[in-house]
Amino acid sequence: MPKVDDLPGEPQPHINLLAGLGALSSIEMKALQTAGARARSISARREVLHESAQAGPGSLLISGWAGRVRHFQDGRRQILHLLLPGDLIDWCPWPDLLTPTTITALTDLKIAPAAQPDRIGSGLWQAYVQSAAIEQGYLFRQIGRIGRFDAHERLADILLEIGERLERAGASEATHYHLPITQEMLGDLLGLTPVHVNRTLQHMRTQKLIELRGNLVRLLNVRELKNIAQYQSLAFGGPREV
Amino acid sequence: MPKVDDLPGEPQPHINLLAGLGALSSIEMKALQTAGARARSISARREVLHESAQAGPGSLLISGWAGRVRHFQDGRRQILHLLLPGDLIDWCPWPDLLTPTTITALTDLKIAPAAQPDRIGSGLWQAYVQSAAIEQGYLFRQIGRIGRFDAHERLADILLEIGERLERAGASEATHYHLPITQEMLGDLLGLTPVHVNRTLQHMRTQKLIELRGNLVRLLNVRELKNIAQYQSLAFGGPREV
DNA sequence: CGACAAGTTGATGTTACTCAAAAGTGGTGG
């Protein structure tokens, strides 16, 4: 598996991810590479985008984790969707049609302006559109997860999902990755309190389902985890001919 | 006592809704009217669309309530999103990019094949695209609702949201409408058990927040309901010039 | 070293679930 960090140069998860979604021309690949090089840094806990903002020309998350967030008046918050390296952030096929949500940096980030597809229907354009469709799929999963799963199921499910997404972006292995967010953020994502997240993780450790040291997770018993979460990968089409 | 049935001709909520989202030409209006007349019936609890199905050419929900549903192996289910009269069901701006979810009829339905926009960018096309974007906004709300709200908040929120959506479709008043789904379905939508939905509704009745007789709901204290749910309308743009 | 954030643990309270049964509702056929 591609241990991206060993490769020369910067890791470019957005290229790995998008190349899997649309048949990119070499020009488009180049554009993505140069975009990646022009990434700017944003530090943890900063807002990347505010609810009230207009949809921008699109951005690519190069490194770090972010989240679409809803804040409530009484201080509660819910992470609606987790954004991982390689993800497309606020691109939209037409101006002004994006539902604006606040996006917050959960860790330090690097964000690059998205390379613009030169025409509708190009490989890059297809990849972007697919990317948006996939996000919608994850929203559906998120609803099912927090609506009907208990704490163990939610954690098993999200750990599997994150691993799968990181692997697709070539950023990690699916069963062994760096989890750079706090248990409190995990709670905000899963609709649980940080205390309960902690206890549940403890329990999963004693069950030898996972290992968690520092912020390195290892999924020790993927079979059982998938069983707990009734897990199945989110299916989506690969690149198609235009 | 649905007032709508007393009006001459068939009610056409999809026209009310879509006309608010895109500047429809008179030809497009006609097309929607004839589409509405060609509606077919589907009886309650039937699947309208299965997960595995290809994205179709699109359908309009003319009457009745449906839901995007996820079923779990152990019999639990979660209604991911509620589909109300006038809603666009499986239309997608490009073939095959829709995330397929099972759609189930919660009541008897009437469904019409969606009139196809004749070109990208037309008023009808814009209305459809906006409609899809709005659905995404409701998905975000749904996640916040079930992730961080307790039972009272969830019910207050959903009752307000449903009222608002029905009113926008010209199908009811926002504070006084027919609720044709069972409390069990409401539970599946909100991630609660039917028993707990019932108790919570009882409590809201004693608080004089709502009135619920048969399946007619009246929101008696909208101010307080909005306060409970920290409610604010989902903002979206009206028709725009092409 | 000290300060601060994150993780951990215990004790206790509350919300929501489970199981169970009764009562109301609507439709169907005799």
Add this chain to the structure above:
DNA sequence: CCACCACTTTTGAGTAACATCAACTTGTCG
């Protein structure tokens, strides 16, 4: 019209899951 059925709503009692409050520990960084 009534009897019967299936479904929904309602209510009660007991339980489990999760939240809350609070303290203590660990780790990290200046």
